[in-house]
Amino acid sequence: MRITQGTFSYLPDFTDEEIAAQVQYIIDQGWSIMIEYTDDPHPRNTYWDMWGLPLFDIKDPAAVMQELNECRKAFPNHYIRISGYNRQQGYQSTMISFICNRPKEEPGFELDRMEWEDRQQKYRLKAYALDKPKGQRY
Amino acid sequence: MEVQQKEAFVSTEGVETAIIVDVEEQLTQFRIDDVLNDLEKELIGLKPVKQRVKEIASFLMVQRLRELAGVITEPPSLHMSFTGPPGTGKTTVAMKMGKILHRLGYVRKGHLVSATREDLVGQYVGHTAPKTKEVIKRAMGGVLFIDEAYALYRPESERDYGQEAIEILLQAMENNRKDLVVIFAGYQDRMELFFQMNPGLRSRITHHIQFPSYTFEELMAIAELMLKQQMYTFDDASRKAFEEYLRLRMQQPLFANARSVRNAIDRFKLRQAARLIEKGGKIPASELMRIDVSDIRQSRVFQENQPKEEKEITKS
Numbered sequence: 001m002r003i004t005q006g007t008f009s010y011l012p013d014f015t016d017e018e019i020a021a022q023v024q025y026i027i028d029q030g031w032s033i034m035i036e037y038t039d040d041p042h043p044r045n046t047y048w049d050m051w052g053l054p055l056f057d058i059k060d061p062a063a064v065m066q067e068l069n070e071c072r073k074a075f076p077n078h079y080i081r082i083s084g085y086n087r088q089q090g091y092q093s094t095m096i097s098f099i100c101n102r103p104k105e106e107p108g109f110e111l112d113r114m115e116w117e118d119r120q121q122k123y124r125l126k127a128y129a130l131d132k133p134k135g136q137r138y
Numbered sequence: 139m140e141v142q143q144k145e146a147f148v149s150t151e152g153v154e155t156a157i158i159v160d161v162e163e164q165l166t167q168f169r170i171d172d173v174l175n176d177l178e179k180e181l182i183g184l185k186p187v188k189q190r191v192k193e194i195a196s197f198l199m200v201q202r203l204r205e206l207a208g209v210i211t212e213p214p215s216l217h218m219s220f221t222g223p224p225g226t227g228k229t230t231v232a233m234k235m236g237k238i239l240h241r242l243g244y245v246r247k248g249h250l251v252s253a254t255r256e257d258l259v260g261q262y263v264g265h266t267a268p269k270t271k272e273v274i275k276r277a278m279g280g281v282l283f284i285d286e287a288y289a290l291y292r293p294e295s296e297r298d299y300g301q302e303a304i305e306i307l308l309q310a311m312e313n314n315r316k317d318l319v320v321i322f323a324g325y326q327d328r329m330e331l332f333f334q335m336n337p338g339l340r341s342r343i344t345h346h347i348q349f350p351s352y353t354f355e356e357l358m359a360i361a362e363l364m365l366k367q368q369m370y371t372f373d374d375a376s377r378k379a380f381e382e383y384l385r386l387r388m389q390q391p392l393f394a395n396a397r398s399v400r401n402a403i404d405r406f407k408l409r410q411a412a413r414l415i416e417k418g419g420k421i422p423a424s425e426l427m428r429i430d431v432s433d434i435r436q437s438r439v440f441q442e443n444q445p446k447e448e449k450e451i452t453k454s
Contacts (some may be wrong), residue, residue: 053272059247060279062317067275 003041006081016065016073019100023061023082031084031095032056033064035071039078039137041106041127048081068100077103077138098113103129103138159203170195173238180230182442183356187231191238198242216244217311219287220323221334222349225397228323229283231349235321245319247279255289260304266299270306270433278317287322288332304336311342321358329371352395357384361399370407371427379434386439402437409433 008014022082026033032053036048051071064082071080077133080101081107083094107128129137165171174195177188197214204211216239220228233250240248253273260266274282284290284307290300311320322343324332333340352360361380365371372380383402387393410433414421 053268055275057276058278059249059276060317062246062314063278066278066314115333 001106003079003102003106004099005014006041006099008098012102013102014098019068019082020061020065022096022098026082026084026096027058029084029086029095031086033058034083034085035064035067035080035099036083037071037075037078037080039103039129041076041079041109041129042125048079049062051080072101075101079103080086096102105138141263146159157207159206161199161203164199164203164206169241170238173234173241177234177238179260180363181227181234182359183352184227184231184349187227187347187349190345191231191235194345195238195242198244199241202243213316215311215315215342216343217320217343217392218322218347219343220321220347220349221326221329223325223351223395225395225399226349226351227396228349229285230319232281232283232323233318239281239319244307245280246317249280250283251277251280252283252285253277254285255300258284258290258307259299259301263299266302270303270377271310274307274310274314274318277320278314280319282318282320284320284322286324288324288328291335293335304339305373308338308342316423354384354388357388357395364400364403364437365429368403369427370403370410370429372429373433376429376434379431383434383437383439390439405437406433409436409442 004010008022013064015044023033033054037051038045038048051074052067056069058064066081077101078101081097081099083097086093086095109125109127112124112126114124116122147353149185174188177191181188194216201211201214218235220232224284229252233428236250239245251273257273258266258270260269290304292300295341310318322329322339326348355403358381359395361384362372384399386396406429410429413430414425414431
């Protein structure tokens, strides 16, 4: 199951040129750029690990692409996303975030039943990948 | 003979020799002349530098034309070293270089990131590489200008991290040739030693440009230009006084060419302001722009010189 999330979730995966063009847009907006990775695909997993330092003061996408490629080399089978953070007062939040690397195989989620109080029944989502410990999932 | 002809034929195969590229059209399109004229106007003297910049600009132009004609071109390596005495315009030219290269489409952004030893070299093991890489990342798409580059290498201490910074720079210069132009700058003799100690660096820098010291006339022209840019003027008397000042200053130690001239002018401006305020009353605009003889004559250069002469007189 192909996981989608973030700004361009409805589009097919970006090529490197398209990623560079998006990064250029982020730079033009004056936002700072982060590269983050994770191997927990759950949609509630908001806080990913950051690759290196946030990329401040970057003028050209080439620098970001270089970092991204290094991150891909280190975690070829993780989810990697690029985010742009707007520090302006009144925003102070992530303005853009899109996935630019994903595992080769994404086993998807298991829908599980759960007993609750008063014989209620609830459902929960669990990624098959989470059966294994962190770092060995994909 | 035949073989040579054959080879020549092979190498032009696949190129449409019928394509004719218009140099004039390209020149106007990229407004190279504008940049070169600016260089001519804003930078006084520096003949060899201008010559070299023109050569590089023409070379890049031809590369573009070759591309248009479908001839295979390899991206040229444009790393440079600027050597010369202090105050000869190395930084200024580096800044212009960024603009020129940007206009020619060689670098994408054309901004200048200035770095010195402190920006590149770390303080403990493992600190240098991320620091240097950070600076390189910021400079991507533009020009990385490393001032006083010889300070990177300190042969006297074995455990200096400068060498590490140099190695990372070298790597970036090779691998990111498309993204980055590195310019090393520094004083002639020390840079010479620096390159001797790092032969790999020397061979990777294609353009070694030497900045000559300015002549007296050039410095006068520079002073006039600086004043004009800041909307000040000399009158005849003060011009004469400044000529005298400059001649004396040039003989003194630590004379830093255009930088010394700029500092002198800044001091004249301060004295002019003090004089005008002290005088008070109504001041015409022309007086606000004029540098007076007294503003120049107050300089220490004259005062230091006079007692010396007196001493000599008393001695004889």
